Amino acid sequence: MVDRSGKETPDLSRWLKLQSDLRAAGHRRLVILEGDRDASVKWLCSLLPVLSITPGIWTGPVDDQPASSLTPVKPVEGRRWLGQELACVVWDGWQGNPPDSFAALSGTLSAGGLFFWLMPPLAQWGRFEDPDYGRTGLDGAVEHPFAARLASVAAADSDVIRVNPAVNPQPELPQPASPPEAFQVGATEDQSALVEVVVRTGLGRRRRPLVVTADRGRGKSAALGMAAVRLLQEGRQRVVVTAPEPAAVKTLFHHARMIAGQVSGPEMGTDDVVVGDQARLQYWAPDRLLAEKPEAEVVMVDEAAAMPAELLKRVLLGWPRVVFSTTVHGYEGSGRGFAIRFRSVLDTETPHWRAVSLKAPIRWSRSDPLEPLIRRMFLLDAEGPPAHEDGSRVVVESWNPATAGDQELREAFGLLVDAHYRTSPGDLRQWMDDPAAVSWCLTCDGVLSGVLWATMEGGLAPELAEQVMLGKRRMRGHLLPQSLATHSGFSEAASQCLLRVVRVAVSAGVRRRGLGQRLLAAALDYARSQGMDGVGTSFGGNSALVTFWQRCGLVPVRLGLKREASSGEYPLQMLSGVSGRGRALVHRLRSRLAEHWLTLVPLNWPDLAPGLTLQLTDSLPAESSLNDDDRRDLNSFAKGYRGFDLTLPVLRKLSMQAGVPDLVAASSQSSLWTRAVIQGWSWSRLQSAGECLGRESGESALRAVVGDILQNRPGL
Known part of the structure; x- marks a missing residue:
């Protein structure tokens, strides 16, 4: 076809036929x-x-919108559309290509859907300066191996339709094979079986949670909606659904209304679904759910992998019947990693939990070419190599994900996914493209068994470091040195050159053999050889991880004031000095933290897990030793002659003495001691939390602990 200016335009009839053929085959296309x-x-x-593009979205500037029916969205907002269905995505790659968002939107396309991607020629992707790089500090790189790999995968896939409108506006279009019967969206056997399992869980015995995993487009949200109404019809009075975003459960509520025989429309969103006189299906945001704790016989958690593990644990323990649902190869973080890491919580707290998975897609056919393409591009199905438990020949060597073969990269990224359930496609891009990144791999008898990814940070000029310390400047990247400088007040933390460990992962089959420490040793050696000042890390603090990093020679130097959105835990930063300057900085950071610790804990971390609180307290140097007056007061308290309130300053001082936190942790009253002495809980709160029967019994228990400490440590 030719427009009025004489330029060729798309052959509309052929594109209409293509979309019709795709719909009949249950396919989608890039x-x-x-x-x-x-x-x-x-x-x-x-x-x-002329195409069916409603609902559809456009990620470019509103003024350039190629069709008025498209909804304009920012490139980074793709994950907000999870759980919804689209007929078309027009992705303007010239505005930026955040991987998590791109991959998420691909999963929203239904059969017949087209994903249009505007980009430079494939051969130029490796040097294309993506506008999204600035957001993550990748704009300084000359080469972009991640984008080059995307181009290579796309070029090798014959199902990808490539069009250069200025050169060839009428390309050959594929002709999908006509199936015996046209594809139709409908319940699969998997989905029907899931409905029954969820209903049995919701009507069954308490403390037997269900974990549902499936790839995108398998109908798990619809199944949850249908099962929720069934539960209400069979006698349950309140079913509560929670998810990171209300939009994520629109499909769930739509199908719930259909089963309930109610009118459903986009404007109804997550409005209550009422069955009978009072039985209700309701959406509660996670924070509100845990703050107000409504009575509900069943709680359903959709998109669970996108929520902090600590929050999920609180939901698990807060209601009698809980269903967790998540995506296996998720764009918001790996559902497989979620299942692996959350399994220990389930095994400990609710050993009778069950797991069920959905395999067959609903919104597209099994032969759809788009899903496997997106998996290959973003390594959504990456898995570590098979468990290798008997390896005796261990080799650690430097490694570069940007130059690794595809299978090797897949296995290495799979190790990260299995070890860190929030690992996403954006992490893969950061790992491959960051010019400051350095990595090591560990093999056991030639089998890849561990990886460590680190990045070089800091080294800011003294004047700039001073501005960072004062909070007047904020640099992209440099997470660890900037955080330490800002919160400690030591500008030299930003001036020093630090190697921050971003991720470390060891295959499950060879853990607890010191292999993670071998990888850390390589990083420490590298930092020394490069004249750097220290090796550090930042992570959501928990006792097991603190123990691992301490074994590697790192010590806590800062605890964040706000919980991380990703982990639900307070960010903890640990550091090891490898130069004279670095060791001096570590000493100053630890001393300053110790000096402020007993004031900061009650104000900022009153809910920190008691075990972690004691562990961190034990890691800090004592600011002062006990004197004769302190020992007299402790003896008087232990024998019942002195009250708790008057002795509290000395009890806190005692908590900071070397070895005392270990003695407290070994006692049966470790939680009571931590809450009452270090975290400053009131007696009424201690009693409500079940830490003691009341003040008298609580004081008696603490007196016994002090007596044991004085007996075991007479030299204090």
Whole structure:
């Protein structure tokens, strides 16, 4: 076809037939528009009005929108559409390509859907300066191996439709094979079986949670909605659904209304679904759910992998019947990693939990080419190598994900996914493209068994470091040195050159053999050889991880004031000095933290887990030793002659003495001691939390602990 200016335009009839054929086959397609952006937008303006593109979205500037029916969204907002269904995505890669968002939107397309991607020619992707790089500090790199790999995967896939509107506006289009019967969206056997399992869980015995895992498009949200109404029809009075975003459960509520025989529309969103006179299905945001703790016989957690593990544990323990649902190869973080890491919580707290998975897709057919393409591009199905438990020949060597073969990269990234359940495609891009990144791999008898990813940070000029310390400047990247400088008040923390360990992962089959420490030793050796000042890390604090890092020679130097959104835990930073300057900085950071610790804990970390609180207290140097007056007061308290309130300052001082936190941790009253002495809980709160029967019994228990300490440590 030719427009009025004589330029060729898309052959509309062929594209209409393609979309019809795709719908009949249950397929979706990626269409890459290569070359001049303006030509691509004009080409789309000719094509989109005749196609079925509603609902659809556009990630470019509103003024350039190629069809008025598309909803404009920012490139980084793709994950907000999880759980919804789209007919078309028009992705303007010239505005940026955040991987998590891109991959998430691909999972929202239904059968017949087209994903248009505007980009430079594939051969230029490795050097294309993506506008999204600035957000994560990648804009300084000359080469972009992650983007080059995407181009390579796309070029090798014959199902990808490539169009250069300025050169070839009428490309050959594929002709999907006609199936014996046209594809139709409908319940699969998997989905029907899931409904029954969820209903049995919701009507069954308490403390037997269900974990549902499935890839995107398997109908798990719809199944939860249908099961929720069934539960209400069979006698349950309140079923509560929670998820990171209300939009994530729109599909769930839509199907719930359909089963309940109620009118459903987009404007109804997560409005209550009422069955009978009072039985209700309701959406509660996670924070509100845990703050107000409504009575509910059943709680359903959708998109669970996108929520902090600590929050999930509180839901698990807060209601009698809980269903967790998550995506296996998720764009918001790995559901497989979630299942692996949350399993220990389930095994400990609710050993009779069950797992069920959905395999068959609902919104597209098993032969759909888009899903496997997105998996290959973003390594969504990456898995570590098979367990290798008997390896005796261990080798640690430097390694570069940007130059690794695809299978090796898949296995290495799989190790990260299994070890860190929040690992996403964005992490893969950061690992491959960050010019400051350095990595090591560990093999056992030639089998990849561990990886460590670190990045070089700091080294800021003294004047700039001073501005960072004062909070007047904030640099992209440099997470560890900037955080330490800002919160400690030591500008030299930003001036020093630090190697921050971003991720470390060891295959499950060879853990607890010191292999993680071998990887850390390589990083420490590298830092010394490069004249750096220290090796550190930042993570959501928990006791097991603190123990691991301490074995590697790192010590706590800062605890964050706000819980991380990703882990639900307070960010903890640990550091090891490898130069004279670095060791001096570590000493100053630890001393300053110790000096402020007993004041900061009650104000900022009153709910920190008692075990972790004692562990961190034990890691800090004592600011002062006990004197004769302290020992007299402790003896008087232990024998019942002195009250708790008057002795509290000395009890806190005692808690900071070397070895005392270990003695407290070994006692049966460790939680009471931590809450009452270090974290400053009131007696009424201690009693409500079950730490003691009341003040008299609580004081008696603490007196016994002090007596044991004085007996075991007479030299204090």
